[in-house]
Amino acid sequence: MLASIKSNEFKYESQKLAMNYFRVAIVLFGAQLLMGLIAAIQFLYPSFLFEVFDFNVARMVHINALVVWMLYAMIGSVYMLLPDETGIEAVGIKLGKLAFWVLTAAVAVVVLVYIFVQVGPGNEATIWLINEGREYIEAPRWADIGIVVVVLVFYYNVFATYTKGNRTGIMTVLVADLFALAGLYLCGMFFTDNISMDQYWWWWVIHLWVEATWEVFVGSLAAYGLIKILGAKREIVEMWLWIEVLMLFGSGILGLGHHYFWIGTPEYWWEIGALFSALEPVPLVAMFVHVLYDWGKEQGHAEAGQQGHAVNNTPAMAWIAINAFGNFLGAGIWGFFHTLPQVNIYTHGTQFTAAHGHLAFFGAYATILIGMMYLGVQGAYGIKKMTMTFKTKMAIGLIVFGVLGMTVSLTVAGYEQVLVERADLGGGWDAYFIAQELPWYLQAQGWRLTMGLVTFTGFLFLVADLLTIGKTEAAKEEEVQAAAA
């Protein structure tokens, strides 16, 4: 991927810019995993880096790095598909490049402050310069405002390009979705004195991002990927996309209620949250079936020698297929079995949440964004048909096995917390610590750390693959062409 800076077959500057976003995304992905490993060690050995790099700091950087690398990869994916979909170069590409460097410099400063300054005295200066203290979106206020400016530039680029170029269904969905995605960030930028009200708005960012706008975004990427990789028919893919949008927004927006159960909101949120949360897996099933349907149909046509295309980028297709499974498993199954209020009262805030979070973020988002990176590499080297290497298979195998292993371990730990801490001991202060010292919990955390190391090893293979696959596959293709000539 780095080599693609020199070997660049892209016709459009927008796609070159996309690769820059992917490069930073992968670095932040690595940082996220390292922070996760530190936090996992601290669960087992609480004195590890105590008062040097405490658990709260490691966890904060772990989660923020996750959010930011995904946003980088999402912006990169949009810049990647923008010229393909609209047929023109991104309008205001110079502004886009400037925004990239400004954002990257800001992120670097924020990360350094998180790591070296960590916390402040809790006054106004802390909020502006160090940490806003809002879980998942802790960026200090100056960075918050900077993010908004950069996103406005990005959105201007997308919207202006859309209005000047071809207005495909995928682009229409993306333009509307990105507007909602960017707008919702504003809900996490102000405080209210009442903590319930504050949490109410804060959940708008967290829930409506990950369970509505991000999911629709993923649907758009999957649609683009299926057309690009399989040559699937646009009209059919876009029809699926519109159905998914309808279902995702239909269930995702009011599914927000499952975050309102225990923050002091009116009781009607229980029923609303329960019903719409129960419906949230339905669009995920639809996405799952959709990807399999298109894949099977196009592959079948190609094998039968009819019109249709075989897969022209197997690593990307593999990650998109994992996305369909992972989204269903992580967001669907692991979400569903603890979102109904009768169960959630026991599971809320236990390691169940962490299990769901790990598999859902990986399954629903990381996978497809990695797939987009492979599409980027294919474009950068002008490869017609890219196939999996040994490193691709190792990366997929180890990362998937590692994340599934972490999820199962955390589920076991969460189950023990539900039984001991919540059901038996009533969820008090002592119960919290007693439950964390029992063998089931400790062994589960041990396995989580082991599986975290497996995931990190897979990540190293992924980086190695992204750095080399383009060159290898391009050389292979040249050899085949030379032999044919």
Added chain:
Amino acid sequence: MEPVIMMPQIAPDEFLRIFIVATLVLVFGVGYAALLTLAKMGVVSKKFAPFSYLFWILQVYSLYDLSVLIHSSPFTAKVLAVAMVAYLFAPHLYFYLIEQSEERYGNSKE
């Protein structure tokens, strides 16, 4: 005065069953949709398509079991019943839409 709402208590030995049954609701649900899709695509023989309804029946039973285990309110139970009937038709609606769009765009160039 604010009304006090008591959530139903769940016995510790019921949690595992709740988690498993909740998982089965989705597994059978995806099984129903997937088998029907695979039969439609010709990946498996069309003879297997009727078996997909077995998955749907198992899904309905699992959801019923789940709603009993978590002491769902009568209103929620009714909505779940309606949702399951809707889910029975959902894949058929999908295929109808696909067939219509294939017919309409099948010969168009991408």
